[in-house]
């Protein structure tokens with residue numbers, strides 16, 4: 001059964017999420033983390049940077065694997081997830097660059113496929129201790145859009161229109177939002193020993209309601225998490241309004 005932590009607002013959710021990660025890092029300095037981008041984890045990363053600065057935790061031996069990356073956006077572009085992760089977390093802590101893993105989606109179609117497969121192989125060997133997730137308005141986790149098989153491994157995905165709409169706030173216009181991404185599959189996510197999903201704000205009300213309704217269906221990818229034995233869902237008052 002999913003554990004649900006209900007917090008007042010985004011900041012409280014961020015603190016609660018960061019505490020789980022901070023404690024886990026303290027207990028296991030060699031921990032392997034699965035990380036996410038987007039608005040949801042930013043506050044968690046801020047708190048983790050603070051814990052690092054306060055000397056509570058070190059990322060010296062921490063390894064990380066990110067969920068996804070856009071296709072067709074260079075690392076240097078401030079919309080890339082590579083840039084996002086460095087800007088929000090990695091540049092501010094003592095993590096070693098060789099311990100940072102973010103799918104790369106560069107080059108020709110066949111080069112991207114090869115990078116995708118290599119990432120999948122690396123994930124199989126790595127065994128993630130805690131995976132951080134946000135949830136899409138349509139229930140996606142990573143970029144596993146509605147309809148994706150629960151057996152799906154890392155792949156190149158065509159982004160759903162809803163996802164491109166949701167994410168256009170970061171771009172000048174919808175035309176600039178990439179159409180494809182590399183993402184861990186649902187199967188990779190389910191392999192993590194523990195999953196922490198954070199959802200806040202009015203835009204997530206539907207998704208949170210469906211997630212906690214206990215129905216398991218590929219039309220709502222996050223519902224796969226009901227089959228995982230250790231999931232913590234952190235929501236704020238806004239996101240929980242339809243419960």
Ligand code: F6R
Pocket residue numbers: 035036037038039040041067068133134135136137140141142143
């Ligand atoms: C991000 C990711 C996505 C986001 C989701 C929610 O790496 O894989 O699944 O977690 O789209 O995004 P935000 O947090 O921006 O609402």
